[in-house]
Amino acid sequence: MYVSIYTVENPRDLFGKVHGNKCQQVSIQFQAKMAAVEVHNPDDILKRFSKLLQTGELSDLTLKVDGQRFRCHRLLLCASSDVLNTMLTSRLWPEGRSDIVVLREDPECAAVFQHFLEYLYTGQVTLEKHNVLPLLTLADKYNVPSLSRSCLNYMVDACCPATLKYILHWLQYAIICSYKNLEEKCMQFITANFDDAVCLADFHQISRDVLIAFLRQDDLVVSSELHLYSAVKRWFEANIDESSEENDDLFYIVMKYIKFPMIPLKELIRLENDSIASHSKFFLQNIFCALKYHTGTKMDFSEDLLKQLKERERFQPRVYVTETWSTEIIVENVSRLAEGEVRGAFFSTPGSYAEIDQSCHHDWHVMFYPRGVVYSDCQMISWMNCLQNPGGKFQTVRLALSTHCQKRRKFRITVLVMGPCANGEEFVFTAKTTDAIFDSDCTLFNYDNIIPYEEVLKKKSPYKINDSIKLKIVIRPEFQQMKA
Template sequence: MQHEGGGGPGGGDGGSTDSISHSLLMVQRLEALLLQGNGSDVTLRVETPNMEEVKVFQVHSLVLVLQSPVFQDLLSRNGSSLLLTETLDCTALFDRFIRYLYCGEVSLRLDQATALHQLATKYQVLGLQQGLSQYMSKNLARDSAGHVADWYEYAVQVGDVALRDSCLRFLAWNLSAVLQGGQWTRVSSRLVLTLLRRSDLVLQSETELFTALEVWILHNQPDGLTAENALRSVRYAMMPPRDLFRLQTQSPVLARYQESVRDLLYLSFQFHSAPPPQMAKFFDVNCSLFVPRNYLSAAWGAPWHLANPARDDRSTSFQTQLGPSGHDAARRVTWNALFSPRWLPLSMRPMFSETGAMQPPRSEGGRPRLIVTPATSSADLAGVTFHKTVLVMAQQGGRLVVTQVYTFHQSSEEDGDFLSDADLNRRTSQYLVDGALHLHIVVKPLYQTLISSKN
């Protein structure tokens, strides 16, 4: 029995009532009603367009009408017999869809999610539709990344914005794994162009991205406009000159489309050869061509694995190149990073009263905080601003994947929700792998555009 509160005559404690719940038994009886067809008043025939599969259900109009406004409309126009035409995948799973209408639950495999989502969307069963979107968003890391690209295309097709954004974020933050997987060559041109426009891509280097794009173009042979738009989205200025020279002489794709990107290559070589302050007088060095993505190579940052991260403060140091220009490639900046698992904002720290007595803090505990500051003299950094990006890995689907990305200038406090849901004290936290927190700090240098002086 479950205590609910309230009152009733003869109550021994003078003011409480109890409830008796047989909801599980009710679900079992509804399932039996579906399986046996007792008292059914609707015949539901589901078939594929070419009749390769047909299923017939004896169902109850009350259940259909309660769960789906589409069924309510169909029954009002067609009476007690409904003929539905569905794809082969949807027809094969229609019995599970109907069972959900009766029992409120469904069992499925990863490869069945899209077809069930299609049925839930078509018949406006909103609870199932939302539940499947959440299931898909939570299972992006399972198996290969191929299903994520498929789910992205499907989400765009049906207008599921939340699922679309979840898929796109996962692909962008784990792009190196996607590029190395066997599914990359069958990714659609729409998704390729969408990814290439993003600055938050996580990958080894821009050269890795170009190499994968070249493989995709050679395999898919897209129309000229698509290929040109894709190639013009590559940030050639983020490649070292040696890679640019190699691509110009060895890339079959650049040999075919070099006229389309000649201006970008020319700007990139200028970017690497001229002093950045001089370049900044004549060009907008904050346009996408000159903006780094989240590169994992050592020149741009460092991984940081913190064992038992909830225990105490930790610090580390690493070096990056001063800027992406070849003119600055040999110059290094040393960075100091401090991680605190229980940093207290000012509003949460103990306060002292006028008599000197300590007042209790406004709330307990604290929250994780990361500070990244240069050990190099500020005079050596003139003309460059630095964005710090912290990639947070978590265990999902048996794999370590990037699940959170935070960007700030100096402290994660600027982001507000840094690791707010990590619960580092809980050993079973998805953010802890063998008791360690896996971070990767990326430093993205941006040159400051100066006032034009084209006299």
């Protein structure tokens, strides 16, 4: 835009110009660039749409959900959901020719349907642990992918003790709908905190397949196999049908995954008077087999049974967080630690889970490096020449374990990193497992990246309890196959 400005040296000459007098005119031109201004007031629009839903003004459709009536606007519903668009515009659907549409929803979904509509109108909703699964169910049913993504992200981030009772239901829904990321997150959390999960009132509501998925895991974190057996027994008793002839089948299906050889001998003997003894075939094949394992008696069962036992990995222990198989390291005031500072522990584990091997032990020396590993400079001397090693720093959270084995032996090392609950209790925030092999020549194993190094430096981290790191280290000897 070009603007001309006239500069008048004497205002009186303006009148002279009118009268024909000569005057001097100076014209100066400049280019003024006007910037575009974008007006962005989405909140105003959202308030208008929200008001339309609240007042029902100009509504042309009524939705009936479990006795509730919602005065809606066909245009907005169709624009927000492909499913509703097809339902409300197609003449092939009876809803497309009616001003009153009845939607059949589960009670949990009906209870949050108002919030679902608010999202369709405004794109906003408050997600909480008790409403996120019903909202996800509605979002999937009516194909609202943006809401589905938000619900899934919330669930993944909300796996903690406060939501444990809901995680069981989230897991089952994730499996049904093939939400692999959510399924993996829920499985990991429940697996690491299974003792707490089995104590929930809703535990018996999980499906048989979900229960078996947990029971098949060797990395299941439990206090003992007997505790796990008691939990599975309660689940079975809550799910039996007195009029069904398939109760025995259900019993065998779930109980066959219990690792009876991992139950201590004195506790195993007590099971003889348990209700399990009524299943005589099961009792003979499993309890008797476990008794032989503990006493070191030669396994002389049939090949079919041995094959079954091998497939179930009956003799491979789980992660039992007892003093017998684990130790604990607590590092306080982590932020004040110097680089390379180390904390240590010393403990022993039995030679195996069999009672006959309890007198044999493996001694473990554990060194924990929460602030990385620092190597000092040194001189390497050889017969040819001397080399100077400048040293260095490695930003890793390392656990170094050492033991002495005369023969080659494989162990499973599991590190549980504890996190804080809102009520002051603790839970397993993350569990990491790896295999390590020791023999007379290999006596040291370094397990790096136990915790992301950057998390140690943060003031607040889910890997820390206040300014402390608490680890539980469980070491399991690999089962050495017994021969018939």
